[in-house]
Amino acid sequence: MNVGEIQSFVSSQEEPGGIPGINGIRLSAILLSLLLVFSFPGTGGAADLTNAAAEKTDETAKTSRQMEDETRKKILQANDFKLRGHESLFPEQAKSLAKGYRETAKMIVEQGCDPKPVLDAAAYFEKQSGRSER
Amino acid sequence: MKRNHGVKRKLLLAAIAMLLTIIAVAPVHADNAVKLRILVVSTGEVTEDLGLAYIKPVLDEMGVPYVVLNTRVQNLTPAFLAASSQGTACKAEATGCVGNYNGVILTDADLIPGFTPAEWDILHDYEKNFRIREAVLSGWPATYANSKPPHEIYLDYGLVYSSSGRNYDARWTIPGRYSKEVFEYVNRNNPLPITSLAFATHPRNDMKRLRDGSIPYVEPLLQTGQGEALLSIVRYMTPDQPAPVREVLISTITNASFFTHSKVLAYEFVNWATQGVFIGARFIHLAAHVDDLFLSSTQWNPALHQDNAADTYRLTGADIINAVSKQAALRTAHPTAGNFKLDFAFNGAGAVVNREAISLAANWKDDLVAAVTANKTHFRFINHTFTHASMDKPPVPADAPCDYTTFTSIEAIRTEITRNQNVWELLDLPERNENNRVLISGMHSGLEDPKCTVMQGLHPEMFDVQADDIAFDADGANPLFLQAAATEGVEYVAADMAQRAQNVEQYIDQYEDGSQTDRLMLPRWWTNIYYNVTNPSQLEDEYNHMYYQRFIDTGQNPCRSREMVCSPRSYREILALDADTAVRHMLSFNRWPHFFHQSNLARYDENGSTLQFDWLDAVFTEYERLFSLPVKNLPYYEIGDRTAESLNARSAKIDAIWDRTTNRVTLSANKAVPHLRVTGLSGGEIYGGQLIGNIRVNTKATTYEVDRGLTR
Incomplete structure (x- = not known):
């Protein structure tokens, strides 16, 4: 899969909560490559050049793996999104979950702790309960 | 000395007392x-x-x-x-x-x-x-x-x-x-x-x-x-x-x-x-059914963005030899694939000299027939009817226009089943007797009524030709088909899980088929590798037409529905999405096969690539990223047998008590359960480091030793 294909794929998926930054990864790869090219010492000899080349290969492979992981996650999210749409009970379940987290938040306050993460979760599932289409 | 004897006696008494205590306590521990x-x-x-x-x-x-x-x-x-x-x-x-x-x-x-x-x-x-x-x-x-x-x-x-x-x-x-x-x-x-x-x-x-x-x-x-x-x-x-x-x-x-x-x-x-x-167990399954072997398929034309009846593809002998090699490569590349085999659902009419002849003769001059029989041990086979004829209900009235020809007698349908069994014998394909119990009808026909509209191209007035279908659970199945299947001893009938009420393993008991027993419906998963494509560009075009372009062409916004895509996808993306979907199916532990078509096994480049093996490779790659369990690849009749066993076990009331002291489980049921899967008992099959027993249970209690497999 080339970068163009990945970009096209990412732009086609609009599920909130997705991962931005494929372009960022591509930019990082270019900058990293440039950095490696210009950091070669002029008098290091063949061994240094070999090491640098190996490092460059490692970095390129790492970047490629990261891109692959990100693409894969986009695929997972696209299928999650589609399959969630097949779950006719999900809006009601998400609503119940949101309600449950609001109750949990009350308990957390009673316990003298910060309820924000749970209230955020409640807000998230509340939003999900009303989202049946894109 | 006396004193010493006294000590010994005390020790002895103490030991006896301790023993008695243990014996007395034992029932409590039990x-x-x-x-x-x-x-x-x-x-x-x-x-x-x-x-x-x-x-x-x-x-x-x-x-x-x-x-x-x-x-x-x-x-x-x-x-x-x-x-x-x-x-x-x-x-x-x-x-x-x-x-x-x-x-x-x-x-x-x-x-x-x-x-x-x-x-x-x-x-x-x-x-x-x-x-x-x-x-x-x-x-x-x-x-x-x-x-x-x-x-x-x-x-x-x-x-x-x-x-x-x-x-x-x-x-x-x-x-x-x-x-x-x-x-x-x-x-x-x-x-x-x-x-x-x-x-x-x-x-x-x-x-x-x-x-x-x-x-x-x-x-x-x-x-x-x-x-x-x-x-x-x-x-x-x-x-x-x-x-x-x-x-x-x-x-x-x-x-x-x-x-x-x-x-x-x-x-x-x-x-x-x-x-x-x-009580219970899980296995990971994957089976790939390649339908329509020996027939040809119409092809999707990317330039016209539609199926072109004038352009057809039928596998060649070289495609089969290539498939043998790709299958071996798949097994080598993926340790969890084991001895994975493709299943060919075949239509014998395409493998005989004259399909109309009363006495059939294999067409040995056909290089496809020759290659399939020469390599038959590398694959498995399933009866897909002789000509792939529709098993759906005839139209009402009988002379109403219909996209397909229908049968009006049980005999005619039986002939479709038995003539394919004849071809099985002629080609000497393996496991014929076992497979006489299994049937995949052409297009899963006979299980719902498409009301004579199946070809989109013939009905430009309909956005979706399936919209008027009468589902299986709405009296849409053809009783003649079910009676013919029952008469021929078919126990398991394939279904398309995408159709309403066909996505459940179930005995077909709501239709009278004249038999004491009911046929068992075995759903199959569909994929986005369509019947009419042999190469990535065809697939890409058809996929994007289906999920994107046809909505644009009719002034609709494809982004409004989750089922559609907001922009066209590449072959690699389609494959990756389909692989992820298939892995989710596998991780649901059910045994349903995925079905494909003969066109998908065509070799499309000089490396021997095929859509079928691209898909399988993508699925196993994705699966092995997550799991290390061996994948079970069962013949369809065995999928039927296991499904029947599971349904029987689920309908029974099982009593099982684990005595923690003796570390034994006592099992009984309210009826005979010939095959009950139990995890964690001694003597079963090792799977994922655990023992999974296949136990016969009935009303009489039987005891089994627990083995949690923690040392394996």
């Missing part, structure tokens, strides 16, 4: 027993509780008995967990007391607002008394104390909140001591992508005590890149005991049946809770 059944504690019904909706199909598919306690409407009492024959609450040490559950699953970590502190105490007491484990599917990592002095802690998972997110690449960090006990089936070398809301936590391990005196000691099994725990084992320790008094597996990840990570985790919630001893 009652240290639990039923093999899970208690699922929920926050509501399936309609309300995402966690219950997630774990219920897992338990059902595995055949695990369970009881749901809905905390919204039910209270937990000690007698609900363990009761004497008089119905009063009892303890493990009491004679005749058997715990009702050998594992507890909570769908939510704090069960608020339905569960009271007193109910938590009852549950924890049962877990401690009967040494029962608990698994928590999701939720807030609570630490709650009573609001009134002395503010004792009644619920504490030993975790402290760190962050929230919906995008983690979680790493497996399973401690060595648990390596043979939990998540033995996952590929621990790869991160597990988490795509749902999760609370990331840190273990406190701060010696804070619960009111029962126990201290939670946390060991994370799955962590974020920042080392935060997402899934942990909590062991509740007391100073006076080296072993934990209670053990909990807690996930703070939201789990639902539509998340891949949830499918990866699901088995361990059951396995952990039951300590690996339970």
Whole structure:
């Protein structure tokens, strides 16, 4: 899969909560490559050049793996999104979950702790309960 | 000396007394027993509780008995967990007391607002008394104390909140001591992508005590890149005991049946809770059916963006030889694939000299027929009817226009089945007798009524030719087809899971087929590798036409529906999405095959690539990123047999008691169950490091030794 294909794929998926930054990864790869090219010492000899080349290969492979992981996650999210749409009970379940987290938040306050993460979760599932289409 | 004798006598008496004590106590210990059944504690019904909706199909598919306690409407009492024959609450040490559950699953970590502190105490007491484990599917990592002095802690998972997110690449960090006990089936070398809301936590391990005196000691099994725990084992320790008094597996990840990570985790919630001893089992299956062998298929024309009846493709002998080589390469590349074989659903009319002849003769001059028979041991075969004729109901009135020809007699349909069996014999294909029990009708016809409209191109006035179909459960199946199948001894009939009421393994008992027994419907998964494509550019064009362009062309916005795509996708993207979908199917533990068509096995480049093996390679690659379990690749008749066995077992009432002292399980049922799968008993098949028995059970109780497979 080339970068163009990945970009096209990412732009086609609009599920909130997705991962931005494929372009960022591509930019990082270019900058990293440039950095490696210009950091070669002029008098290091063949061994240094070999090491640098190996490092460059490692970095390129790492970047490629990261891109692959990100693409894969986009695929997972696209299928999650589609399959969630097949779950006719999900809006009601998400609503119940949101309600449950609001109750949990009350308990957390009673316990003298910060309820924000749970209230955020409640807000998230509340939003999900009303989202049946894109 | 006398004195010495006296000492000896005392010692002897003491030994005898001790022995008598052990013997006397033995019956009490013998009652240290639990039923093999899970208690699922929920926050509501399936309609309300995402966690219950997630774990219920897992338990059902595995055949695990369970009881749901809905905390919204039910209270937990000690007698609900363990009761004497008089119905009063009892303890493990009491004679005749058997715990009702050998594992507890909570769908939510704090069960608020339905569960009271007193109910938590009852549950924890049962877990401690009967040494029962608990698994928590999701939720807030609570630490709650009573609001009134002395503010004792009644619920504490030993975790402290760190962050929230919906995008983690979680790493497996399973401690060595648990390596043979939990998540033995996952590929621990790869991160597990988490795509749902999760609370990331840190273990406190701060010696804070619960009111029962126990201290939670946390060991994370799955962590974020920042080392935060997402899934942990909590062991509740007391100073006076080296072993934990209670053990909990807690996930703070939201789990639902539509998340891949949830499918990866699901088995361990059951396995952990039951300590690996339970009625039921799970296997991972994958089968690929290549339909229409010996026929030709019309081809999609990317320039015209439609199917072109003038352009057809039929496999060649070279394609078959290529398939043998690609199949071998697939097995080599993927250790979990084992001895994977393609299944050819064939139509013998394409393999004979004259399909109209009364006495059929194989067409040995056909290089496809020659190559298939020469390589027959590399593949499996299934009866797909002689000509791929429609088995659907005839039109009413009989002369009404119809896209397909229909049969009006049982005899004609029987001939479609038996003539293909003749070809099976002529070509001497393997396993004919076993396969006489299985049938895949052309286009899964006969199970619903398409009302004579199946070809989109012939009906430009219809946006979707399936819109007027009469479903299987609405009297749409053709009784003539079912009668013919029954007469020919067909036991298993293939169904298309995408069609209404065909996505369930079920006996077809609502139609009279003239037989004492009912046919069993075996659903198959569809894929996005269409019947009319041989290469990536055709597939790409058809996919994008179906899911994108045709909406644009008719002035609709494809982004308005989840089923469509907002922009065209490449072949690689389509393949990756389909592979992820197929892996989700595999991780649901059902046995349903995926179906393809003969065109998909065409070699499309100089490397011998085919759409079929591109798909299989993508699926196994994705699967092996997550799992290490061997994939079962069963013949269709065996899928039928196993499905029938599962349905029979599920319809029985199984009684199973695990005597913890003797470490044996006693099994019986209210009827004969010839094949009951049980995990954790000695003598079964080893799968994923555990023993899975295939046991014959009936009304007479039989006892089996427990073997949790922890040393394997």
